[in-house]
Structure formats: C-alpha cells, structure tokens
Amino acid sequence: MAIDHVHDLQFVYKKILNSMSRPGQIASLQALEGRSDYNLQMLDATLLTIMSLLDREVTFHVLTENEENVAEKISEYTLALHTTIDQADFVIALNGTPETAIIQAMAQCKKGSLIDPHASSTWIIESAFSDEQESELLLTGPGIKDQTKLRTALTPAVWQARNACVAEYPLGIDLMLTDEELQVVCIPRTTKVDMMGVE
Template sequence: MPIDQVHDLQKVYRKLLDRMARPGKLANLQAFQEKVDYEVACHDATLLIAMTLLDGEVSFHVISENKQPVEEKIAAYTLARHASMEEADFIIVLQDATEASIIEGMATCKTGNLVDPQYSATWVMESQTPLSNQPQLLLTGPGIERQTDLHTSFAPSIWQARSEAVQEYPLGIDLIFTDDIMQIACVPRTTTVSVQEVE
C-alpha cells in the first residue's frame, strides 16, 4: 500500500512538529516503512521527511558523493527544485557525505536575517548509526526539562560548525536527524549543544 500523500504525511508532519518542540527526543516512523516503496538511495525516514516538507514552492540541495540520482528522484516525487547550497531552503545530508562538505555547507547556507529569520535552511541529516539517547551530546534549552542526551554519528567538528551557524539567534539553522531504523530526532536553533567527553 503506497504512502497516502495526505493522511500519512500529515502524521509524519505532526511527529516532526512534536520533536521540534522536544529537542533530542526520538520519534519512530516504522508504521510507515512498508509504504515507502520508492527506489531512492537514502534512508526511508529521510525520504518520508522530504516528501512531507518539500513541495513546488521550496528548493533543496543534497550533500552526497553520489547525489544526482537522489536529487532527480526527490525533485520528481516532491516537485521541489534543486538549488545551490547558498540558496536552498532544505539541505539533505546523505550518510556518505564527507565531514568537510557538511562543515562547508553549514558555513555557507542560509541562516535567515533579523527581519525574516525563518528564511533559513532546514537540514535533514542521515546518521550512519542508530540515533539514541546515550551520552554524546548534552542538549539544553526550550522544550527540554533540565537536559537531555542525544547520540548521532556526527563528529564534534560538525557540531562546532552548527554552533557557529546559530550563534546570532534568531538567525540559524534547524536540524532533523534520521537513521536506517526509521527514527528521527530534531535539534532546532534554540537548542544549546555541548559535546560530552565519553570515556
């Protein structure tokens, strides 16, 4: 049974909104996995997020060593247009993306302006390992009671680049993480992230 473009994607959207309001808290999209029968070289959760957020009014950019096939299919499924890193509304980071390309992207992507801070890039980032709430990152800020832990596959240098991108709040970027077992987690620009020393 294919994805219901209205009801299923509305449910995904509600989960996304809930997780943006609760940074670091994991959500599971496994209920939709059997419906994701599209041949796209990315996590199923990544494709679901793209289908939920992208449409003909927005643009996207893919960071990957083999991005063209994914770009073509996402454009076909969502009607969104491909754009440069500097202009894209959404940036999709596939799991084969290099650390350097992600850091460069965070330094050059849209972060909004003081009049319209919402004109910034939302990042959808594929973790190479399952997301968890094991110690790696310590999250604090709005929507978090005291603090919460989050573990992704991304290096401390990428989190440093993210910190630099959000240092002039309300300017910044919002991050959505996916993994290959249909989990998602969000880290909006309002969240303070500290990399923990794990022995």
C-alpha cells in the same frame, strides 16, 4: 502498501512537529515501515521526512556522491527545485557524505537575517543516534525540561560547525536527524548543544 500521501504524510509531519517542539526526543516512524515504494537511495525515514516537508514552494540541495541523479528524483517526487547550497531552503546530507562537505555546506547555507530569521535552511542529515556513537550531546533550551542527552554518529567537528551557525540567534539553522530504524530527532536553532567530554 504504498505511502498514503494524505494520512501517512500527515502522520510524519505531526511527528516532526512534535519532535521539533521537544528537541532531542526521538520520534518513531516505524508504523510506516514497508510503505516506501520510491526508487531513491536514502533511508526510509529521510524519504518520509522529505515527502512531508518538500513541495513546489521550496528549494533544496542534496549532499551525496550521486547528487545529480538523486536531486532529479527528489524534484520529480516532491516538485521542489534543486538549487545551490546558499539558496536552498532544505539541505539534505545522505549517508556517506564526508564530514568536510557537511562542515563546508554549513558555512555556506542560509541562516536567515535579523529582518527575516526564518529565511534560513533546515537540514536533514542521515545519522545514527544511539549508544556507542561518536558524540554524546547535552541539550538544553526551550522545550527541554532541565536537559536531554543524545548520542549521534556525527563528529564533534560537525556539531561545532552547527553551533557556529546558531551563535547569532535568531539567525541559524534547524536540524533533523534520520536513522535506519525509521526514527527522527530534531534539534532547532534554539537548542544549546554541548559536547560532553570535549573541551
């Protein structure tokens, strides 16, 4: 069954909004398993997130080895315009993107301004988040009662780069992580991320 561009994508959008308001809480999109019939080399959770958020009004930049081909297909499916990292409303980092490329892109991406802090980039990163992962995070801030723990495959260096991006609130970036299990977890700029076991 193909993706229903009204009901299915509204379902995804509501899941993302709920997760963004409850940082670190994993949202499941597994109800839509098997619906993707698009020819894109990315996780289904990433595709569903992109399809629900991107349109002709926004720009994006994709980090992947086959950047040109993937960017062309995303534009074809969403009508969003591919652009440079420093101009992109959305930055999409697919599986296999080197840590150094992510860190460099975080340094270059839009972080908003004091006049318009929302003129910043939202990141969609493919990364596992479960036990036995690279980084164990302690999340605190708005939408979190006391604290939340999250394990991700992203390295401490990537999280340090993220924390540098949000150091001058309200400037910063918002993150969405997607995994192979059709799950999404959101970490907005308002969330304080501490890496457990890292001095």
